[in-house]
Amino acid sequence: METVIVIGGGASGILAALTAAEDPANRVLLLERQQRIGRKLLATGNGRCNLTNIGPLPGHYHGENPDFAAPALEGFGPMAVLAFFRELGLLTTAEEGGRVYPLSNSANSVLDVLRFALDKAGVEQRCSCTVRNLRREKQGFTVETETERLHADKLILACGGAAGAKLGGVMDGYQLAKALGHKRTGLYPALVQLLTEPDYPRALKGVRVQCSLRLKRKAFLLAKAAGELQFTETGVSGPAVFDLSRAAATGGEGLVLHIALLPQSGGELRALLQARRARYPALPAGEILTGMLHNRLGRMVVKYAGLNGAGPLSSLSDGDLEKLADACADFCLPVTGTEGFDNAQVTAGGLRSSDFDPRTLESRLVPGLFACGELLDIDGDCGGYNLQWAWASGRLAGRLGT
Numbered sequence: 132m133e134t135v136i137v138i139g140g141g142a143s144g145i146l147a148a149l150t151a152a153e154d155p156a157n158r159v160l161l162l163e164r165q166q167r168i169g170r171k172l173l174a175t176g177n178g179r180c181n182l183t184n185i186g187p188l189p190g191h192y193h194g195e196n197p198d199f200a201a202p203a204l205e206g207f208g209p210m211a212v213l214a215f216f217r218e219l220g221l222l223t224t225a226e227e228g229g230r231v232y233p234l235s236n237s238a239n240s241v242l243d244v245l246r247f248a249l250d251k252a253g254v255e256q257r258c259s260c261t262v263r264n265l266r267r268e269k270q271g272f273t274v275e276t277e278t279e280r281l282h283a284d285k286l287i288l289a290c291g292g293a294a295g296a297k298l299g300g301v302m303d304g305y306q307l308a309k310a311l312g313h314k315r316t317g318l319y320p321a322l323v324q325l326l327t328e329p330d331y332p333r334a335l336k337g338v339r340v341q342c343s344l345r346l347k348r349k350a351f352l353l354a355k356a357a358g359e360l361q362f363t364e365t366g367v368s369g370p371a372v373f374d375l376s377r378a379a380a381t382g383g384e385g386l387v388l389h390i391a392l393l394p395q396s397g398g399e400l401r402a403l404l405q406a407r408r409a410r411y412p413a414l415p416a417g418e419i420l421t422g423m424l425h426n427r428l429g430r431m432v433v434k435y436a437g438l439n440g441a442g443p444l445s446s447l448s449d450g451d452l453e454k455l456a457d458a459c460a461d462f463c464l465p466v467t468g469t470e471g472f473d474n475a476q477v478t479a480g481g482l483r484s485s486d487f488d489p490r491t492l493e494s495r496l497v498p499g500l501f502a503c504g505e506l507l508d509i510d511g512d513c514g515g516y517n518l519q520w521a522w523a524s525g526r527l528a529g530r531l532g533t
Contacts, residue, residue, distance in 0.1 A: 135531065136160045136274055136283035138262050139304065140168030142518055143504025143525035144289030145245050150529025151287070152252035157531075159254045160281065162274075164261045164303065168249075169242040171295055175476075175518060176230075180238035182216065183209045183522070184515035186229030191516045193377055194508040195316060199484040203492065203523040212522045219244040228358075230515050265307050267497055285499050287528050292478025292505035293318055304506040308482055312496050315482050316508050319380035320475030322373040322517070325388065327366040327464040331431055335362035338425045339369065343391040346375045346382070346466070353386070354378035360390065362428075367464065373513040377479045379469050386466040392424060392432065392459045400459060404452045412445035419444055419455070432458050477517050481508040492528040503528035 135151045137144050140163030148161040161168070175181055184191075188208070192200045207215075213223060213231065221244045222234035233240040249256060264275040265286070274281040290304025305315050343357045358371035367388065379386060393400060407419055417440025420429030433440045436458040438451055447455075472478070482502055486495050492507075494500040503524035511517040 132156055132158050133284040134158045134160065134271075134282060135285045135287065136162060136272075136281060137287040137289055137529075138162050138274070138307065139289035139291055139504070139506075140165070140256070140258070141289060141291050141504065142169070142172050142521035143291075143506075143528070144287070145169065145249065146522050146525030147287045147289055147501075147503055147529035148254045149245075149248055149252055150526050151285075151531060152249075152254050153529075154531075154533075157285075159252075160283075161249070161254050161256045162260045162262060162276070163256070163258045166259050168256060168258065169245065171291065172242055172518075173238045174295070175238060176232060176515075178238050179232050179236050180241045181515040181518060182223060182231045182233065182241065183212050183519040184229040185209045185213075185225055185231060186514075188516070188519070191512045191514075192520065193479065193510050193512075194481075194484060196484050197509070199487075199489045199507075200509045200520060200524075202489045203527040204519070207523040207526040209519060212519065215522075216241070216244065219248055228514055262303070262307060265310050267311060267500075271499065285531050286501070287531075288500070288502040288506055289504050289525060289528070290506050292481060293472045294320060294322075294475040294478045294505070295473070304502075305482065308502065308506070311494075311500060313482050313486055313494065316480040317381075318472075318481070319377065319479040320469055320472050321377040321380060321479040321510050322476035322513050323376045323380070323474055324363060324368040324470045325366045325372055325376060325379055325466055326468045326470065327388065327466055329365065331435065331464065332362045332366050333364050335427055335431055336364045338362045338428050340392060340425065340428060342371065343394075344371050344375055345389040345391075346378055347387050347389060348382060348385050353382050365470075366466075370513045373476070376469055376475075377510065379466055380479060388464045388466050390462040390464065392428070392462055397456055397460060400456045401452055404455060405449070408444040408447060408452070412443060414444045416440050416442050416444055416447055419447070420459070424459075432462060435462060476513075477510050478505055479510045481506050481510075484508050491530070491532040492524060493532050501528040501531065 266273040271284040356371040356374040361369040417430045
């Protein structure tokens with residue numbers, strides 16, 4: 132019998148352990164540094180657990196070589212993930228944008244069925260177990276924890292990334308891999324709030340808007356997205372912002388977020404504003420966007436356009452309405468950075484994928500060593516793509532090259 136040790140009890144580690152345990156010739160140990168497995172999983176999707184996304188996967192993954200993820204994702208795609216969880220007894224529901232959640236709306240349901248599966252499969256779980264060092268031996272590996280030395284014939288690193296320190300994000304995995312000769316890329320927070328100049332966001336804290344976004348450095352477009360944006364005290368957040376955050380974290384200085392607040396074209400919007408002026412000439416100019424935007428946001432856009440919100444609408448010229456339409460189409464916020472790893476949902480960057488075989492996730496440098504999940508240099512967009520990668524890569528690593 133071979134001993135397989137999986138280091139890391141997150142989503143990818145759990146799937147790796149369950150898959151390895153399908154072979155009765157394997158004794159599987161799952162080591163987790165926290166007091167219980169799956170803690171970070173419980174926080175995903177605001178506690179609802181966005182399991183996967185049933186939309187097209189290509190184009191939603193990033194890294195030095197995004198194509199590295201293809202074999203894992205093709206081998207255990209969204210429908211296979213849902214079938215797997217259905218077999219465990221989990222009911223799910225698909226929502227807008229292809230996002231899939233447990234029908235219970237609780238991440239606990241996902242973790243519970245995984246725990247039942249681990250127990251049934253005979254996976255030995257050791258929590259509050261921190262791995263201090265790894266050594267390659269002639270036959271297998273020595274895994275040194277704080278209290279003992281363990282032997283592994285095969286070793287799977289599923290330690291996660293640096294994001295979400297309060298939920299278990301650490302640098303351990305990179306350091307353990309380094310001890311075995313592996314290197315990593317630069318690390319950046321992703322799926323995280325953007326920090327902007329405070330003039331407008333601070334006054335708009337809590338306001339949400341459906342919009343289109345472009346992140347630019349001068350004339351160069353770095354990324355674009357559409358969806359919900361939420362203003363915060365220090366900048367902007369929300370799913371659409373998260374999809375731009377990787378580009379913001381890696382894009383350097385001089386970035387500007389361009390926000391299209393309304394879907395109407397320039398001519399259509401100008402006509403709407405002219406009609407509002409004609410219908411309510413005595414209405415304060417600060418209310419001209421009432422009914423189109425959140426009241427606070429509408430008044431702020433009037434101010435942003437340089438107009439006097441206290442005067443009547445009749446005082447606004449066609450040129451003023453042109454400025455206002457332009458402000459709605461291109462509300463600009465200079466970006467000063469992103470929140471750090473503590474507030475990030477995922478890590479951009481990781482162990483260099485070129486050092487692993489994408490067909491098995493086995494190390495090209497150290498036979499018998501596998502890696503999966505966020506530890507590798509693959510990260511996905513907001514909307515279930517990162518958990519999909521965790522399930523798929525954990526499944527592939529757990530096959531142990533067979």
